[in-house]
Amino acid sequence: MTKGSMLSWVDGANEPHGFGLNHLPYGAFRKDDVTRLCVRIGDWLLDLEACVRHGLLEGFAPSVRDACSQSTLNDLLAAGPEAWQALRAVLTACLSDDGYARTAADWLLVPLSEVELVLPIDPRGYTDFYASLHHARRVGELFRPDNPLLPNYKHVPIAYNGRASSVIASGTSVRRPWGQRRPANQETQPTFEPSAALDYELELAFVVGQGNALGEPISIANAHEHLFGVTLLNDWSARDVQAWEYQPLGPFLGKSFATSVSPWITPMAALESFRVAPAARAQGDPQPLPYLLDDADQQHGAFDIQVEVLLSTEASRAAGLAPMPVSRGNARGLYWTAAQMVAHHTSNGCNLRPGDLLATGTISGPERASAGCLLELTRNGAESIALPNGEHRAWLQDGDEVSLRALCRREGFLLIELGECVGHISEA
Amino acid sequence: MTKGSMLSWVDGANEPHGFGLNHLPYGAFRKDDVTRLCVRIGDWLLDLEACVRHGLLEGFAPSVRDACSQSTLNDLLAAGPEAWQALRAVLTACLSDDGYARTAADWLLVPLSEVELVLPIDPRGYTDFYASLHHARRVGELFRPDNPLLPNYKHVPIAYNGRASSVIASGTSVRRPWGQRRPANQETQPTFEPSAALDYELELAFVVGQGNALGEPISIANAHEHLFGVTLLNDWSARDVQAWEYQPLGPFLGKSFATSVSPWITPMAALESFRVAPAARAQGDPQPLPYLLDDADQQHGAFDIQVEVLLSTEASRAAGLAPMPVSRGNARGLYWTAAQMVAHHTSNGCNLRPGDLLATGTISGPERASAGCLLELTRNGAESIALPNGEHRAWLQDGDEVSLRALCRREGFLLIELGECVGHISEA
Known part of the structure; x- marks a missing residue:
C-alpha cells in the first residue's frame, strides 16, 4: 500500500487515475x-x-452546512481554513474503508456520467500574473530582442487585472473573437475582423478562500x-488584437x-505532498524584498505539478486520433x-475576496518544447509547428480543441490529476 | 419657469441646487x-x-418592485430601459406638484442629514478607459517626449481592467498605499515604502444597466x-508604484x-438635455472604424458636463477656508x-454585467489648468503647484481631501449637479 494512503469503498476509487481518496477536488454539477x-x-x-x-x-456550524448547500463554493471559501480542514477530514472518513457512514454515503454518490459540470466558483476578481521567467524572457525576445527581460521582472511579481465576467467552465465553446488589428502598412487604417492569431495559455490558478479587508495586507x-x-x-x-491594443x-x-x-x-491540502522548493535563483539575481x-516559502512554496497541452483538430478527430501533445x-x-x-497583490492594501482567481501566467520551461503558448512555440506565428498527424499550426484554427492537463506524481504517493480544462474553438 | 421643468412639492426642491425634479439620482442609504x-x-x-x-x-412587475426593495441597484439595472423609464416617470409624478401621491409620499421622505450614504451598486467589473486625448498626450510627453501619442490611440478606445474589489463610496478614507518604487540608481534594490507620489484622477464612470451575453457584442x-x-x-x-510596475x-x-x-x-435620462456633439476631430485624424x-452618436454622443477638482488641506481647513479649486x-x-x-468593450464578445463601471479615464482639456490629475499639473512632480492659501503640492499629502464635482448647466434648463466624490488621505 502506498505511503499515507487509505482505501475507499467507492467503486474503482483506488485505481491510479488521479481522483483517489487523497484528492477529493471540489466541483459543482447540474442534475x-x-x-x-x-467532491x-x-x-x-x-x-x-x-x-x-x-x-x-x-458537527459543523450552521453556516458551514449552509455553505455546502449553495450552488457555488464562495461561501465555503469564506468559511476559512479550519472549516475546510474539518470538512475534508469528515468527507475523507466517510469515503474511506473505515467510513462510519458507508451505508448513508452509498446514497449520496452520483455517477459523473449523469451530470453536467458547471463553474463551481463565482470569481469576483481574476488576476493574471507573469510568474514564469522563461515565458517573460521568450516573449520579450520576440518584441524587444535587445532587452528581453524588463528591469522590474526579478523584483516585482508582475500582474494585471483580467476580466472576471468571461471566465467560463471547461467544455464551453470559445468563439473566435473579432478585433482591431495593426495595419501592416502604417499609412492604412487598421482592420476589424476575426482574430487570425488565436492562442492558448497554459496556466494554473490559485483560488482565494478567505479574503482580506481593504487596507489590510496579507x-x-x-x-x-x-x-x-x-x-x-x-x-x-x-x-494580433493584443499586439495592437496593449x-x-x-x-x-x-x-x-x-x-x-x-x-x-483541487484543495491545497491535497497538494501538501507535492510541495517543493522554488526554482533556485540564478547567480546575481536579487534577493526578494522582505x-x-x-x-517556509523558500523551502516549499512551489508545487511539483506537471502540466501539458494537448490539441485535437477536426482532421485528427476524424482520423480517430487521441489529442496530440x-x-x-x-x-x-x-x-x-x-x-x-x-x-x-495585497501589499498596497488591495482586498481579495473569496473565489478570486490568482493565475500564474503562462507556464513555460527553459526548453522551447516546454513553452506554454503558441506565441513562444511558433515565434509569434513565424515558424508553424508540425503536429504528430502531419498538420501544421501557427495559430489555432476553428474546430481545434485545446486540453490542459496536470499531474502530481511522486515516488511513494498516490497520483493526483487536476481536472482537465478543455476548450473548442468555434467560428467567429 | 424654466423650459421643460416641473415643480416639486418637496421642501426646497425647486432651488437651483442641482438636485431638482429633473435629476433624481439613485443612491443607497443606511438608517x-x-x-x-x-432617489x-x-x-x-x-x-x-x-x-x-x-x-x-x-403597476410594476413584481421583479421591478423586488428590485426596488434590494440594498443595491444591481437588480434594477438588470431590469432594463423600459423599467427605468417607467419608474422615473412614476417617481417624478409622485414628487411633482401634480403628484397623485403627495400625501403618501410625504411619509416616504427621509432627510439626507439623518442617513449614511453607501455604495449603491455592487460593481462586478470596473474598466478604465483613456478617452481624453489631452491626458494621453500630456502623459505621453512626460515619458516619451519624441513620441507622446502612440499610433493606436486614434483608432482604439484604449482601456484596461481596473480592480473592482476596492471601489469605495465617496467619504471613505483612502489609506496611502505601500509599494515598490523604482531604484534611483539602477544598481540598487528597489525600495518598499509608502508611496511618495499619490495622485487623484478626475473621471466620470458610466454605469452599465442590462449586460450582454458572452459572445454577443453590443x-x-x-x-x-x-x-x-x-x-x-x-x-x-x-x-511611483505605477511607473515601476506597469x-x-x-x-x-x-x-x-x-x-x-x-x-x-445620475440616470442617463436626466442628461438628455446635456447631450452634445463629440469634439471635432482634427484635420487628418482617422475616421473611426465602422x-x-x-x-446619432456623432451628433450627440458626448455630454456637456463641467468637472472640477477641489482640494482642502489640514492647513486650509484649520484656517476655515473652503476647498480650493x-x-x-x-x-x-x-x-x-x-x-x-x-x-x-463588447466587440470581441466580452460580456458586461449590471453595475459594471466604464470609466472615462482622466478628463483633461487642452490647457494645463484643465488637466485632471497632478501627474499632468506638476509634470510628474517636477513643478509643484501653488494652492490659493500659499501651500504647494507636487503630490497629495496625508490629511489632504480631494473633492470631485460636476455640473450640467445649459441656458433654459434646470441645473444638474452630480453627486460629489470625496476622499481623505490617511497615513500609510
Whole structure:
C-alpha cells in the first residue's frame, strides 16, 4: 500500500487515475435543473447538499452546512481554513474503508456520467500574473530582442487585472473573437475582423478562500491561510488584437473574450505532498524584498505539478486520433510562488475576496518544447509547428480543441490529476 | 419657469441646487442598520422600499418592485430601459406638484442629514478607459517626449481592467498605499515604502444597466440601451508604484488600493438635455472604424458636463477656508464617447454585467489648468503647484481631501449637479 494512503469503498476509487481518496477536488454539477456542490472520487461525485440533508455534517456550524448547500463554493471559501480542514477530514472518513457512514454515503454518490459540470466558483476578481521567467524572457525576445527581460521582472511579481465576467467552465465553446488589428502598412487604417492569431495559455490558478479587508495586507507568512485550492486555467489570447491594443495600459480585448477553467478545484491540502522548493535563483539575481520573503516559502512554496497541452483538430478527430501533445512543463520552475503573489497583490492594501482567481501566467520551461503558448512555440506565428498527424499550426484554427492537463506524481504517493480544462474553438 | 421643468412639492426642491425634479439620482442609504435604495430630491431621499410597501409601484412587475426593495441597484439595472423609464416617470409624478401621491409620499421622505450614504451598486467589473486625448498626450510627453501619442490611440478606445474589489463610496478614507518604487540608481534594490507620489484622477464612470451575453457584442447603435447612469469617479494613483510596475502589462498595484465613486448615480435620462456633439476631430485624424461609428452618436454622443477638482488641506481647513479649486474641465472634449466605449468593450464578445463601471479615464482639456490629475499639473512632480492659501503640492499629502464635482448647466434648463466624490488621505 502506498505511503499515507487509505482505501475507499467507492467503486474503482483506488485505481491510479488521479481522483483517489487523497484528492477529493471540489466541483459543482447540474442534475434535474438543480446545481449542487460536490467532491469527486473516481468517476463518482459525493453530493454535499445530500451530505447535509442526511446529517453527515451535523458537527459543523450552521453556516458551514449552509455553505455546502449553495450552488457555488464562495461561501465555503469564506468559511476559512479550519472549516475546510474539518470538512475534508469528515468527507475523507466517510469515503474511506473505515467510513462510519458507508451505508448513508452509498446514497449520496452520483455517477459523473449523469451530470453536467458547471463553474463551481463565482470569481469576483481574476488576476493574471507573469510568474514564469522563461515565458517573460521568450516573449520579450520576440518584441524587444535587445532587452528581453524588463528591469522590474526579478523584483516585482508582475500582474494585471483580467476580466472576471468571461471566465467560463471547461467544455464551453470559445468563439473566435473579432478585433482591431495593426495595419501592416502604417499609412492604412487598421482592420476589424476575426482574430487570425488565436492562442492558448497554459496556466494554473490559485483560488482565494478567505479574503482580506481593504487596507489590510496579507503577510507572506499568512498567505497560505487565504488559498483554498488550485485549478487549471486557459487564458485564451488573440495575439494580433493584443499586439495592437496593449500599449500603454496592457492586455484588454485580446484576452477578455474568454478564460476557461477546469470544473475541479483541487484543495491545497491535497497538494501538501507535492510541495517543493522554488526554482533556485540564478547567480546575481536579487534577493526578494522582505515583504516577499519567507523561510517556509523558500523551502516549499512551489508545487511539483506537471502540466501539458494537448490539441485535437477536426482532421485528427476524424482520423480517430487521441489529442496530440503540444507542450509539456512543470509549475515548480515558476519564478514567483503563490504566497508571493498573495503578499504582493495585497501589499498596497488591495482586498481579495473569496473565489478570486490568482493565475500564474503562462507556464513555460527553459526548453522551447516546454513553452506554454503558441506565441513562444511558433515565434509569434513565424515558424508553424508540425503536429504528430502531419498538420501544421501557427495559430489555432476553428474546430481545434485545446486540453490542459496536470499531474502530481511522486515516488511513494498516490497520483493526483487536476481536472482537465478543455476548450473548442468555434467560428467567429 | 424654466423650459421643460416641473415643480416639486418637496421642501426646497425647486432651488437651483442641482438636485431638482429633473435629476433624481439613485443612491443607497443606511438608517437603523438597514440599507435601502432611494432617489434624491433637494436634501431629501425618497425611500424606494417604502414606495413599494405603500403601494406606489403597484403597476410594476413584481421583479421591478423586488428590485426596488434590494440594498443595491444591481437588480434594477438588470431590469432594463423600459423599467427605468417607467419608474422615473412614476417617481417624478409622485414628487411633482401634480403628484397623485403627495400625501403618501410625504411619509416616504427621509432627510439626507439623518442617513449614511453607501455604495449603491455592487460593481462586478470596473474598466478604465483613456478617452481624453489631452491626458494621453500630456502623459505621453512626460515619458516619451519624441513620441507622446502612440499610433493606436486614434483608432482604439484604449482601456484596461481596473480592480473592482476596492471601489469605495465617496467619504471613505483612502489609506496611502505601500509599494515598490523604482531604484534611483539602477544598481540598487528597489525600495518598499509608502508611496511618495499619490495622485487623484478626475473621471466620470458610466454605469452599465442590462449586460450582454458572452459572445454577443453590443452594437454602437444599441449601446445607449445598456447604460443606466453616470457617476463621478476618482481613480487614485500611486505614480511611483505605477511607473515601476506597469511594463509590460499595465497598471496594477499603483491603482488597486482604492477607487472612489460618488454615492449618486445620475440616470442617463436626466442628461438628455446635456447631450452634445463629440469634439471635432482634427484635420487628418482617422475616421473611426465602422463598429465605432454611428450617426446619432456623432451628433450627440458626448455630454456637456463641467468637472472640477477641489482640494482642502489640514492647513486650509484649520484656517476655515473652503476647498480650493485645482483644476476644471469638461467631459464634452473626450475623444471617445460612452457608446464607443460600450461597442469597443463588447466587440470581441466580452460580456458586461449590471453595475459594471466604464470609466472615462482622466478628463483633461487642452490647457494645463484643465488637466485632471497632478501627474499632468506638476509634470510628474517636477513643478509643484501653488494652492490659493500659499501651500504647494507636487503630490497629495496625508490629511489632504480631494473633492470631485460636476455640473450640467445649459441656458433654459434646470441645473444638474452630480453627486460629489470625496476622499481623505490617511497615513500609510
